[in-house]
Amino acid sequence: GENVEQHPSTLSVQEGDSAVIKCTYSDSASNYFPWYKQELGKGPQLIIDIRSNVGEKKDQRIAVTLNKTAKHFSLHITETQPEDSAVYFCAAHATSGGYNKLIFGAGTRLAVHP
Amino acid sequence: DGGITQSPKYLFRKEGQNVTLSCEQNLNHDAMYWYRQDPGQGLRLIYYSQIVNDFQKGDIAEGYSVSREKKESFPLTVTSAQKNPTAFYLCASSGGTRHSGNTIYFGEGSWLTVV
Numbered sequence: 001g002e003n004v005e006q007h008p009s010t011l012s013v014q015e016g017d018s019a020v021i022k023c024t025y026s027d028s029a030s031n032y033f034p035w036y037k038q039e040l041g042k043g044p045q046l047i048i049d050i051r052s053n054v055g056e057k058k059d060q061r062i063a064v065t066l067n068k069t070a071k072h073f074s075l076h077i078t079e080t081q082p083e084d085s086a087v088y089f090c091a092a093h094a095t096s097g098g099y100n101k102l103i104f105g106a107g108t109r110l111a112v113h114p
Numbered sequence: 115d116g117g118i119t120q121s122p123k124y125l126f127r128k129e130g131q132n133v134t135l136s137c138e139q140n141l142n143h144d145a146m147y148w149y150r151q152d153p154g155q156g157l158r159l160i161y162y163s164q165i166v167n168d169f170q171k172g173d174i175a176e177g178y179s180v181s182r183e184k185k186e187s188f189p190l191t192v193t194s195a196q197k198n199p200t201a202f203y204l205c206a207s208s209g210g211t212r213h214s215g216n217t218i219y220f221g222e223g224s225w226l227t228v229v
Binding site: 006032034036041042043044045046049089096099100101102104105106107 | 118145147154155156157159162164170172204208216217218219220221222223225
C-alpha cells in the first residue's frame with residue numbers, strides 16, 4: 001500500500017541555523033505534497049505545499065523541494081527561531097477507488113535552542 | 115469565523131461505553147476525515163467521507179462508526195469494540211470530492227481518555 005517515510009524523527013538545532021526534514025513516498029501517482037506543523041495539543045496547521053508540476057516552492061523562511069523521479073521531497077527552514085519548535089509532518093496525496101486522501105509521515109520533532 | 119470545530123476538547127470514557135465526538139465545518143467543504151494520533155506518533159486515517167451520505171473506511175476503522183447526514187457535520191462514535199481508544203482525535207476537511215490534490219485542513223482535536 002501507500003507509504004510515506006520521514007526522517008529524522010527528532011532534530012535539534014541552534015537558533016539561526018537551518019533545518020532540513022526529508023520524506024520519501026511510494027505511490028508514483030501522488031501529485032500533491034503538503035507539510036504541516038503541529039504544536040502541542042493542537043491540530044496540524046498547513047505551512048506549505050507543493051504539486052508535482054513544480055520542483056521547488058518558497059515562502060519566506062520555508063522552502064520545499066520535490067524530486068519526482070526519486071520520489072522524495074524535503075522541507076527546509078532557514079534562520080530558525082524558537083517558535084519554529086514543533087512537530088512537522090509531511091504527507092503525500094493518494095487515490096483509493098477514486099477517493100482522495102493523504103498518507104502522513106511519522107513526524108519530526110524539531111527543537112530550536114536559543 | 116470560518117473553520118472546523120471539534121467538541122468536546124476533552125472526553126473521558128468508561129469501559130464498555132460508546133462516546134461520540136462532534137465535528138462541524140463551515141467551510142462548505144465536500145470531504146471530511148477523521149484521524150487518530152497516539153502520543154509521539156503520526157496520523158492514522160479512521161474514516162473519510164467525500165460527500166453527504168457516503169463514507170469509506172480508512173486504515174483503522176474497527177471499533178469506530180461515522181455518519182454524514184449533513185455536509186457540515188461528520189460525527190465519530192467510538193464504540194465499546196475499540197479496545198484501546200485513548201488517543202488524540204483529529205477531524206479534517208477538504209474542498210474536493212474525486213479531485214486530486216486538495217488541501218486538507220484540520221480542527222483543533224479532541225482528547226479521549228478511558229477511565
